[in-house]
Amino acid sequence: MRKRRIYLVSVVAALILIQFIRPEKNLGEPDRETDFISVSQVPDTLAIVFRNSCYDCHSNNTNYPWYSNVAPFSWYLKKHIVQGKAHLNFSSWNIMDKAQKITQLDQICEEITYGTMPLNSYLWIHRSSKLSEQDIQAICEWAESEGLEILTGK
Amino acid sequence: MKKGIRIVLTILLIHTTLIRGNANPSPSEPQDDFPKKVSGILTNSCYNCHTTGAQAEKAVEALDFKKWEEYKLTKKISLLTKICEVAEKGDMPPEKHLKQHPEKAPSESDIKTICNWTKKESEKLIK
Numbered sequence: 001m002r003k004r005r006i007y008l009v010s011v012v013a014a015l016i017l018i019q020f021i022r023p024e025k026n027l028g029e030p031d032r033e034t035d036f037i038s039v040s041q042v043p044d045t046l047a048i049v050f051r052n053s054c055y056d057c058h059s060n061n062t063n064y065p066w067y068s069n070v071a072p073f074s075w076y077l078k079k080h081i082v083q084g085k086a087h088l089n090f091s092s093w094n095i096m097d098k099a100q101k102i103t104q105l106d107q108i109c110e111e112i113t114y115g116t117m118p119l120n121s122y123l124w125i126h127r128s129s130k131l132s133e134q135d136i137q138a139i140c141e142w143a144e145s146e147g148l149e150i151l152t153g154k
Numbered sequence: 155m156k157k158g159i160r161i162v163l164t165i166l167l168i169h170t171t172l173i174r175g176n177a178n179p180s181p182s183e184p185q186d187d188f189p190k191k192v193s194g195i196l197t198n199s200c201y202n203c204h205t206t207g208a209q210a211e212k213a214v215e216a217l218d219f220k221k222w223e224e225y226k227l228t229k230k231i232s233l234l235t236k237i238c239e240v241a242e243k244g245d246m247p248p249e250k251h252l253k254q255h256p257e258k259a260p261s262e263s264d265i266k267t268i269c270n271w272t273k274k275e276s277e278k279l280i281k
Contacts, residue, residue, distance in 0.1 A: 098280050099276045099277070102232060102280075103232040103235035105228070106228055106231075151227055151228055151280060
């Protein structure tokens with residue numbers, strides 16, 4: 001009985017203590033000069049989809065859920081955002097060269113078509129971020145024409 | 155006169171070697187016009203899985219060197235970028251595959267050759 005109480009107290013204490021380790025949040029200043037949606041003039045209907053389904057992990061501005069302040073979830077989010085931005089950061093879209101942009105556009109379509117993105121773990125919480133068949137088709141069509149436009153010089 | 159015969163013979167010889175070279179492409183050789191060195195590396199390290207007919211369906215779907223010429227320009231650029239990326243990161247060839255076929259691992263200089271080529275090639279496509 002006593003052992004159990006010691007165990008419980010130490011778990012609670014640990015949970016409280018880890019709350020003091022707070023990762024820095026991903027809340028940068030948006031820059032219209034480099035942001036994907038403004039640079040590529042993404043149509044409004046698709047811009048909403050990108051913001052709602054991709055930007056949390058693939059931009060400098062995350063729309064944080066309530067539990068983002070609670071460790072260890074906060075750490076988990078931080079890790080995903082860092083990884084997501086390493087692969088593709090929509091906020092610094094215009095820093096990339098033509099080949100990189102074309103590659104990313106192609107990859108965007110591929111990832112969402114195969115359903116590898118958005119991540120399942122993200123969709124559990126953000127149910128509205130799930131892409132519909134129409135979303136996927138519209139993004140792929142737009143991405144392809146945008147890629148071509150970049151290729152042929154704009 | 156003798157000189158003339160010699161020239162004709164030389165031309166014939168060159169001609170036949172060229173024809174033979176074209177008529178008998180080895181079946182494992184890529185159907186493309188990649189530089190020889192690049193082609194060699196790709197054949198050794200990538201073709202086992204990334205060509206039509208390979209057992210690895212997913213790999214063929216992701217990239218099929220036999221169909222290289224059928225890909226759209228943007229797809230080619232994307233694939234070129236990815237080829238260099240996965241080679242540099244060591245994501246490809248997969249570790250599992252290399253455990254069974256260690257000789258398929260590209261060397262550091264192979265990877266450099268590949269990346270130099272992918273960059274040049276995609277620049278060419280963009281121009």
